[in-house]
Amino acid sequence: MSSFAGRMKEYPNMSLDRFDRENLHARAYFLSHCHKDHMKGLKGPQLKRKLKFSLTVKLYCSFVTKELLLSNPKYAFWKDHIVALELESPTLITLIDEASGEREELVVTLLPAGHCPGSVMFLVEGAQGTVLYTGDFRLAKGDASRIELLHSGSRVKDIKSVYLDSTFYDPRFYKIPSRETCLHAIRGLVQDWVSRSVYHTVWLNCKAAYGYEYLFTNLGDEFHTQIHVKSLDMFKKMPEILSHVTTDRATQIHACRHPKDEEFVPASRLPCGSSASDGTPLSIISIKPSTMWFGERTQRTKVIVRTGASSYRACFSFHSSYSEVRHLPAYLSVCLGLLKSMCRDVSSSAVIYRPLGTLKRTRPEQHTHDVDCADWLFEGADLAPVRKRVMMQEATPTTLPNRPDEPLPLTHIPLITGDYMDCTESNDDDEEERDLEEEERGGERDEGSVSNSGTPPRWEEFFTTEILTESQTSQPHSCSQTPELFVDDSAKLPSPSIPLSAGRGLSQAESMLIQSEDRCQGDALTNLDAGGEESGSHTHQSEPTESQVSSDFDIPSTPDSHTPGPDDLSDLYRRLAAGEEVITRTGSQSL
DNA sequence: GCGATCAGGT
DNA sequence: CACACCTGATCGC
Numbered sequence: 239m240s241s242f243a244g245r246m247k248e249y250p251n252m253s254l255d256r257f258d259r260e261n262l263h264a265r266a267y268f269l270s271h272c273h274k275d276h277m278k279g280l281k282g283p284q285l286k287r288k289l290k291f292s293l294t295v296k297l298y299c300s301f302v303t304k305e306l307l308l309s310n311p312k313y314a315f316w317k318d319h320i321v322a323l324e325l326e327s328p329t330l331i332t333l334i335d336e337a338s339g340e341r342e343e344l345v346v347t348l349l350p351a352g353h354c355p356g357s358v359m360f361l362v363e364g365a366q367g368t369v370l371y372t373g374d375f376r377l378a379k380g381d382a383s384r385i386e387l388l389h390s391g392s393r394v395k396d397i398k399s400v401y402l403d404s405t406f407y408d409p410r411f412y413k414i415p416s417r418e419t420c421l422h423a424i425r426g427l428v429q430d431w432v433s434r435s436v437y438h439t440v441w442l443n444c445k446a447a448y449g450y451e452y453l454f455t456n457l458g459d460e461f462h463t464q465i466h467v468k469s470l471d472m473f474k475k476m477p478e479i480l481s482h483v484t485t486d487r488a489t490q491i492h493a494c495r496h497p498k499d500e501e502f503v504p505a506s507r508l509p510c511g512s513s514a515s516d517g518t519p520l521s522i523i524s525i526k527p528s529t530m531w532f533g534e535r536t537q538r539t540k541v542i543v544r545t546g547a548s549s550y551r552a553c554f555s556f557h558s559s560y561s562e563v564r565h566l567p568a569y570l571s572v573c574l575g576l577l578k579s580m581c582r583d584v585s586s587s588a589v590i591y592r593p594l595g596t597l598k599r600t601r602p603e604q605h606t607h608d609v610d611c612a613d614w615l616f617e618g619a620d621l622a623p624v625r626k627r628v629m630m631q632e633a634t635p636t637t638l639p640n641r642p643d644e645p646l647p648l649t650h651i652p653l654i655t656g657d658y659m660d661c662t663e664s665n666d667d668d669e670e671e672r673d674l675e676e677e678e679r680g681g682e683r684d685e686g687s688v689s690n691s692g693t694p695p696r697w698e699e700f701f702t703t704e705i706l707t708e709s710q711t712s713q714p715h716s717c718s719q720t721p722e723l724f725v726d727d728s729a730k731l732p733s734p735s736i737p738l739s740a741g742r743g744l745s746q747a748e749s750m751l752i753q754s755e756d757r758c759q760g761d762a763l764t765n766l767d768a769g770g771e772e773s774g775s776h777t778h779q780s781e782p783t784e785s786q787v788s789s790d791f792d793i794p795s796t797p798d799s800h801t802p803g804p805d806d807l808s809d810l811y812r813r814l815a816a817g818e819e820v821i822t823r824t825g826s827q828s829l
Numbered sequence: 830g831c832g833a834t835c836a837g838g839t
Numbered sequence: 840c841a842c843a844c845c846t847g848a849t850c851g852c
Binding site: 275557 | 840841842843844845846
Binding site for chain 2: 282283443445526
């Protein structure tokens with residue numbers, strides 16, 4: 239669940255990704271992507287009633303999101319109230335108060351978010367300044383610099399606030415292998431399996447959500463097959479996706495799901511119950527795309543880890559990693575700082591970077607419903623990661639379950655100390671739990687895979703407004719969403735790193751607000767090389783697989799990590815809280 | 830019978 | 840516990 243309450247303090251008349259409570263009074267709605275946790279209240283009867291009597295209230299989203307949304311009949315009542323916007327086309331939107339007639343003009347621009355089909359960020363420009371709401375995103379370092387509308391001329395726009403997806407804003411996710419790296423590894427594993435015989439079948443155990451289509455299209459192309467899925471309805475106007483999926487069970491790659499029989503799946507049966515026509519039993523492996531599972535590892539792991547006789551975990555994320563999350567506001571503020579100090583207003587010369595003030599942190603062991611979210615958003619708290627699962631009642635500060643303005647007692651920070659057995663599924667259907675990893679072959683390393691491209695992810699390319707005919711859809715054809723669209727070019731931005739790896743100094747949070755006055759500049763934390771070496775071991779066995787793919791990426795890979803002692807941490811926090819320089823970088827500085 | 834919420838699952 | 844859901848039970852209308 240997104241912890242974002244739906245409104246930005248600069249523009250409280252618009253609601254984004256939340257449609258309940260206060261948001262029922264919004265003058266315009268914005269949906270960044272079609273995941274349920276960003277659609278709370280969207281099918282509620284109250285909103286439905288509101289729409290009936292309103293001529294002006296609209297829902298703005300991308301064309302793909304509109305399509306996905308309307309493919310679910312429960313949202314059909316939105317049909318005449320959705321305004322789909324093109325990506326990267328600034329659009330003037332007038333918010334009208336239907337009671338008073340009061341008007342407010344905004345220019346809203348959708349920017350690609352790389353999270354799932356149709357996902358966008360909203361750049362809002364208006365009387366209260368320019369703000370960026372990211373929704374959920376996965377952008378690699380450097381992607382932001384390629385988004386033209388974040389810039390004005392050669393400079394980054396003066397962005398007042400960034401509302402940031404910080405799902406993996408946690409050092410455990412310091413670095414997540416790029417999409418290409420993950421895809422490459424998965425492709426290798428699939429290759430190794432399906433090439434054995436036509437009875438060798440792969441089940442991609444994907445969470446029921448949009449976001450894996452990239453995997454389907456690429457695997458489909460690679461293996462000249464279509465992926466079996468439960469339904470095609472939502473993709474009927476998206477030929478690039480549609481051509482790669484099928485409801486015909488006779489294929490070697492499945493991503494189908496069936497409620498209820500999760501646990502019977504791997505070795506014996508697919509969720510769809512498919513079996514070979516001649517009665518030969520299928521040999522099935524399951525591959526479970528995961529991110530958090532890898533984040534929990536305390537030792538380096540491969541991109542793919544074998545967790546059982548026929549089951550694997552594959553690293554796959556549609557959220558940015560810690561360093562990627564940090565990069566976005568850092569990129570914006572670095573340029574902002576330069577702009578202010580170098581290009582403007584020479585008289586006031588010095589750019590003052592306000593100290594962070596006190597870090598708002600929360601105790602890891604508290605998870606009960608917090609209530610401060612809406613509150614701090616509107617009360618101008620400083621840079622403050624918010625916790626997840628925050629409920630949206632307005633709450634008085636005194637009800638805060640934790641006093642975020644005090645440094646955490648160090649004893650409450652769980653240090654990752656690193657010596658437990660890796661690669662066991664705690665409650666899974668897997669039999670043997672050993673960590674056999676995969677591979678080697680190809681040896682493309684994440685950091686090494688710098689590449690070309692000047693293009694940010696464009697899920698929109700999947701989309702067409704025409705509905706394809708049966709014959710058109712049955713032909714797999716090449717997909718324009720090639721891996722190079724998702725380049726990890728972290729290598730292009732050399733920068734120092736600091737060992738902030740142990741523990742979780744800053745609480746994990748899903749959304750947080752960063753305001754320009756509060757931001758320190760500098761991209762202090764970018765990854766060092768993860769230092770993956772070629773994994774040497776590959777005994778070839780015949781059992782399920784000791785397959786050889788290339789994926790020598792190790793996770794987690796917080797560079798130079800050592801477990802800081804309480805003194806180190808306490809000193810670090812003190813300095814962070816005081817806004818002191820912790821690391822210096824090319825003239826500017828940073829947290 | 831519906832929605833909202835919670836508990837439990839992957 | 841996150842992720843992004845899904846199912847099922849319970850409660851209130």
